[in-house]
Amino acid sequence: MSEDERPAPKTVVLYHSAPDVLERAPGYMAAHGALIDEFHAAGDLLLIGTFGDPVGEGAMCVFRTREAAETWVRKDPFVTAGLVARDEIRTWHEILTPT
Numbered sequence: 001m002s003e004d005e006r007p008a009p010k011t012v013v014l015y016h017s018a019p020d021v022l023e024r025a026p027g028y029m030a031a032h033g034a035l036i037d038e039f040h041a042a043g044d045l046l047l048i049g050t051f052g053d054p055v056g057e058g059a060m061c062v063f064r065t066r067e068a069a070e071t072w073v074r075k076d077p078f079v080t081a082g083l084v085a086r087d088e089i090r091t092w093h094e095i096l097t098p099t
């Protein structure tokens with residue numbers, strides 16, 4: 001695949017969970033879910049999920065643009081309520097896409 005044929009870069013948000021995330025998350029799940037629905041419906045959120053051990057390994061979200069990822073982090077109740085100890089926003093260059 002040539003550089004011209006590659007998809008536009010995506011933006012990944014990595015969440016590093018607070019130690020008490022499992023105890024506190026249920027209280028914020030409805031608002032978090034509504035934000036997921038909003039960003040997915042707009043076409044900005046492509047993938048989201050936790051790693052095998054959400055407390056130790058955290059979670060990941062893939063966005064269409066960096067702007068969407070930054071807006072997400074500012075609005076996500078998991079972040080604003082301190083369920084996320086630290087987040088990272090990274091540019092990701094997709095090289096293999098489904099056919």
